[in-house]
Amino acid sequence: MSIITIATTKGGAGKTTIARLLLGRLNLHGMKTAALDADFNHSLTDWVTAVSKLPIKVVHELDETRIVPTVSDLQEDHDMVVIDTAGAASQATIFAIGCADVVIVPVATSNSDIIEAIKTINLIKSAGMMMKRDIPAKVVLTAVQPGTNLAEHIEKEIAKAKLPVFEQRLHRLVAFQEMSFTGVIPVNGPAGIQATNLLSEIIDLA
Amino acid sequence: MSKKDFSNVTADLSALAATLPTQRTSAVAAVPALPLVKTPAPPKPKNEPVTQFSLSLRKDLRKQLSRLADDAEMTMRAFVLDALKAKGLDVRDDDLVDLRKERHEVG
Numbered sequence: 001m002s003i004i005t006i007a008t009t010k011g012g013a014g015k016t017t018i019a020r021l022l023l024g025r026l027n028l029h030g031m032k033t034a035a036l037d038a039d040f041n042h043s044l045t046d047w048v049t050a051v052s053k054l055p056i057k058v059v060h061e062l063d064e065t066r067i068v069p070t071v072s073d074l075q076e077d078h079d080m081v082v083i084d085t086a087g088a089a090s091q092a093t094i095f096a097i098g099c100a101d102v103v104i105v106p107v108a109t110s111n112s113d114i115i116e117a118i119k120t121i122n123l124i125k126s127a128g129m130m131m132k133r134d135i136p137a138k139v140v141l142t143a144v145q146p147g148t149n150l151a152e153h154i155e156k157e158i159a160k161a162k163l164p165v166f167e168q169r170l171h172r173l174v175a176f177q178e179m180s181f182t183g184v185i186p187v188n189g190p191a192g193i194q195a196t197n198l199l200s201e202i203i204d205l206a
Numbered sequence: 207m208s209k210k211d212f213s214n215v216t217a218d219l220s221a222l223a224a225t226l227p228t229q230r231t232s233a234v235a236a237v238p239a240l241p242l243v244k245t246p247a248p249p250k251p252k253n254e255p256v257t258q259f260s261l262s263l264r265k266d267l268r269k270q271l272s273r274l275a276d277d278a279e280m281t282m283r284a285f286v287l288d289a290l291k292a293k294g295l296d297v298r299d300d301d302l303v304d305l306r307k308e309r310h311e312v313g
Contacts, residue, residue: 098215
């Protein structure tokens with residue numbers, strides 16, 4: 001039983017894409033998966049209910065007082081719970097972090113993504129200190145365009161900020177973007193390989 | 207499946223959470239509106255001289271003025287000043303006080 005929270009205080013970094021990827025791949029592996037969507041935009045809820053054909057349980061919950069009880073309920077009969085948070089620091093995000101075995105912090109290719117990732121990692125550290133436990137958290141680089149000056153710059157900035165980072169980067173691939181329209185989870189090709197590798201690292205961390 | 211105990215999460219993190227905004231739309235809607243701020247009247251200048259003013263008018267107009275002031279439960283003086291205030295004269299609330307009562311109380 002694992003609870004994975006995806007959080008960054010920056011919107012558009014790839015939180016919901018990673019949530020879809022994790023839920024889909026774990027479901028295809030035969031695991032009972034559930035999602036808690038704590039984002040105002042309820043994109044994950046819409047995707048699960050209207051696009052994906054997979055049997056994923058999803059709950060849309062914005063009320064911070066309901067985050068912990070909802071996670072507690074979902075873990076009762078699921079192997080994995082994935083929590084997608086809003087792109088802003090909020091009380092709901094803190095409680096989602098507090099419930100997590102692992103927190104994934106997506107970073108897309110912009111300066112503000114890195115700044116918000118630093119803030120989010122610090123928020124996770126503060127939560128861990130208050131709970132007197134280590135909350136494993138790592139940054140995952142998303143929408144990477146390898147071989148570009150931009151990708152190189154982002155890598156340097158992440159290293160300079162000393163952020164813990166997953167080895168696997170998620171490239172800007174059509175398969176990831178198509179997933180939102182088709183519900184098809186990439187299992188083959190470059191997108192499938194990247195998803196497999198990232199999933200493996202996440203499970204190792206959990 | 208091993209179940210996790212989350213009983214400490216809320217208690218441990220409530221202080222940190224309190225520093226962050228809520229996402230509850232109901233909580234946002236429940237924030238009371240700011241009370242209307244009543245602009246205080248400008249302070250009354252001290253020792254501002256008061257002057258007498260008299261006017262002549264037809265007897266019938268005088269009777270009408272008296273009746274209208276009575277209907278408005280105002281003195282004729284206050285009624286005239288109130289009407290002039292509507293025309294833009296700088297009349298303050300304390301200008302409309304019934305001076306007869308003040309004189310009576312002092313006496």
